[in-house]
Amino acid sequence: MRIASGSHIVLDIEGTVAPIAFVHEVLFPYARRALEDFLMQHSSSGPVQECMEQVARDAGASSFSEWCPYPWQSQEAVAWVLPVLHEWMDANSKKTGLKALQGLIWAHGYKDSALRAPLFPDVQPALTEWIQRGIAISIYSSGSIAAQKLFFSHTTQGDFTPLLTSYFDTTSGHKQDVASYRTIRLSLPDNGERPLFFSDVPAELDAAREAGWATALVIRPGNVPVTNATHPVIHSFAECVLE
DSSP: OEEOOTTEEEEOOBTTTBOHHHIIIIIHHHHHHHHHHHHHHHTTSHHHHHHHHHHHHHTTOSSHHHHOSSOTTSHHHHHHHHHHHHHHHHTTOOOHHHHHHHHHHHHHHHHTTSOOBOOOTTHHHHHHHHHHTTOEEEEEOSSOHHHHHHHHHSBTTBOOGGGOOEEEOGGGOOTTOHHHHHHHHHHSOOSSOOOEEEESOHHHHHHHHHTTOEEEEEOOTTSOOOOSOOSOEESSGGGOEEO
16 A cells, blocks of 8 residues: 655554554553552642643533542542543543543553553564654554553563654544644644554544545454545555555
8 A cells, every 4th residue: 555654654552553452451441440549549649639630620620629529639539539530431531631640550550560562563663664764753642641651662562662753642632633633733843744644543534634644544453344444544554655
């Protein structure tokens, strides 16, 4: 498959470079199981408090103290927020505060070697080749930037972060919004070339294409089936002939 790549490639994670099953069957359950103990043990840490302020804003309040009837760092506050966070987790919500909190929990799992991220076997050769060709590689995922860095620094194939230029998450906008891709493009080098976005989700690719990006749909085992694809389709990065 010949695809116009320009000088910058942006990659989705789950269903694109890694199996969806790892995220849904390993990462998400791990964070859900660890959530209550993590909040109780780390409620006084600055990053956790920042997460909870963002969670409150995601819930429509201006601050945590306005949202929750109990002061943070109390057992009552943790018990009060848990059902909300569980509901968001069960709905696979993309809320920024939840994603940041999951990232903090996963950090402990990666540090303890309880978590290692699997990549499809064609990913490492492709990234290495692209770097050799002078193409910059970035990540755009619903997971927080911190979680993305943890993921790529603790893969079953080693640390991939030296190959990656930048990371984008929902702080740049949601992945099915055209404005998000316009915002991200402003952060990329302006050399007049279109960035190329790889994803397994057609709606994300539609938004990127409307923003002027080149796109490619990635079909992997376990992904949601796609019919009548309107984007170039690949099943492996080895199929790509970048122009």
